[in-house]
Amino acid sequence: MFDLVARMLDVDDPYITERLVGAAFGAASVHQMPDPDGPFEHSLQAWLDQLRGHFLDGGTTPTSHEQLREYVRAAYEFAANLHPAAVPDGVDPLALTFATTAPAPEMDDDDPHAEECARTFGMDFENYVIGAAINGRDNYQFDHPAYRKARAEVMARIWELGWREADFGTVEEAIVMRTGRYSGMRAPVERYGKKYGWIAYHEMVGRLVDAGRAPAPFGGSPRQMPDIDPSFPTVPPVAPMPLPEWAPKERTDSRSWLTSGMVELPEALWSPQEIHQVEGGWLLAEGYLEHRLAGRTVFGFFRTLLLDGADVEPARQLISEQSYLGNEFFPSLPTIRDVLAAEMPWSPRLAVRFDDDDPSAVPHRALRRDWQDDGIRFGQLAVEFGWESTSETGLGGAYDVPSYEFADQFKLRQLLGTVDLVSLDGRRAAAVVRAVKPWRGHMLFLRRDLVECFAGNRTIMQVAWGEREVAVDWHAAPAWVRDAQRSHANLWRHVRTLETNQRSSET
Structure with missing residues (x-):
């Protein structure tokens, strides 16, 4: 495939070039297993040489297209982390220098073609897309000097690429008429x-990056990620084990059920013996599960805490004393964004930096009575992978996945087309599953032997908590429903600690 793509790198269409380089990265990313001096490694090295010859310093096809350059960076980072022998000599794969591009032309508002080019922008493209790329600009601040320059560059490039209303106006109008019903969604034809406009925008962003003014709206990552994950990850499979029927079908008294209904967690859910034909024991590491049936709903969160031995009983006591376990008493997992599924789990971009004093870092996770309490610190096994592509190739939502540190310790690799991980012997090590009606949710299971090894001298504590709910008219809710909510009598919890000899204690 690399040879075919390499022959097309000189095509006179930045959109095609960007998609081809992205597809090549997606194809490469499935080869995560070691291949020392093997055919893939040789092929990858030849491909990286092609990318260097076209786009890096001294290359024949200079470009400032930031999405294309992100794919180039990703390809080199992939090689550096998993196939270092494929990195060409003389290239720092983690600090690429791209070929210098010529200064961009600008189109002033009084240019005879300005109005024609501006009509390609569509609703709010100028403010929310071009404008958002300009650091220090206020929303709808159309007189900002850097914004005026960026807009002028985009219009000039649109004209240079060949936009002519006389040539495209009729077909453009037909496309709009036929795709109008997809408002707010990805249209089948653009x-x-x-x-x-998007080609011009991404080239303008690359120039900002080169000038040290990478867009960072709302304090977020300056990385400009593409709208398609080229590894085409599939939605996780349905949970292979029976799920607990928390919301009973029987016509029991809703008033008593709301405050004392049984919420069971079978051992086959906490710690299944087998998943995907891999035996030896697993642990439910993280997740969320909701069961809705006949006007009753039970939901629950699952957390795994790694605690120092001296903190186990204080943590158990603190959990039992809390009348309400929401509002981040159990801190949510750190969320990873701006990372492709194709970069899982090898990319250091998945690593989380913890620092209580740095607002750009993640605060250490701890159980606290209140915000003034120093709390009981604990370790975790996972992060929330928050890729939210609107493309049909996206996962369609967030899922909990093993942390970078966990995957790195055991040299785990991604299972082709999934967000599951395997060890170097090909044995599955992590399994992400989802629930379907009348359940909803997702869960992350990890092989128990790996969790115990990762925990080391720390104690593994599995926690589950949630609430029972009944369907009522909330404009005239019965007093007993309001009382149960105010007193948190509808809340349930389970806590258990695990020992490496397979014993467990539960409260």
């Missing part, structure tokens, strides 16, 4: 003007 406008020509939109294509040219």
Whole structure:
């Protein structure tokens, strides 16, 4: 495949080039297993040489297209982390230098073609897309000097790419008419003007990056991620084990059920012996599960805490004393964004930096009575992978996945087309599953032997908590429903600690 793509790198269409380089990265990313001096490693090295010859310093096809350059960076980072022998000599794969591009032309508002080019922008493209790339600009601040320059560059490039209303106007209007019903969604056919506008935008962003002014709206990551994950990850499979029927079908008294209904957690859910034909024991590491039936709902969160031995009983006592376990008493997992599924689990971009004093870092996780309490610190096994592509190739939501530290310790690799991980012998090590009606949710299971090894001298504590709910008219809810909520009598919890000899204690 690399040879075919390499022959097309000189095509006179930045959109095609960007998609081809992205597809090549997606194809490469499935080869995560070691291949020392093997055919893939040789092929990858030849491909990286092609990327260097076209786009890196001294290359024949300079580009500032930031999405394309992100794919190039990802390819080199992939090689550096998993196939270092494939990195060409003289290239720092983690600090690429791209070929210098010529200064961009600008189109002033009084240019005879300005109005024609501006009509390609569509609703709010100028403010929310171009404008958001300009650091220090206020929303709808159309007189910001850097914004005016960026907009002028985008319009000039649209014209240079070949936009002419006389050539595309009729077909453009037909596309809009046929895709109008997809408002707010990805249309099956995009406008020509939109294509040219996005090419011009991403090239403008690359120039900002080169000038040290990478866009970082709302304090977020300056990384400009593409709208398609080229590894085409599939939605996780349905949970292979029976799920607990928390919301009973029987016509029991709803008033008593709301405060004392049984919420069972079978051992086959806490710690299944087998998943995906892999035996030896697993642990439910993280997740969320909701069961809704006949006007009753039970939901629950699952957390795994790694505690120092001296903190186990104080943590258990603190959990039992809390009348309400929500509002981040159990801190949520750190969320990883701006990372492709294709970069899981090898990319250091998945690593989380903990620092209580740095607002750009993640605070250490701890159980606290209140915000003034120093709390009981604990370790975790996972992160929330928050890729939210609107593309049909995206996962369609967030899932809990093993942390970078966990995957790195055991040299885990991604299972082709999934967010599951395997060890170097090909044996599955992590399994992400989802629930379907009348359940909803997702869960992360990890092989128990790996969790115990990762925990070391720390104690593994599995926690589950949630609430029972009944369907009522909330404009005239019965007093007993309000009382149960105010007193948190509808809340349930389970806590258990695990020992490495397979014993467990539960409260």
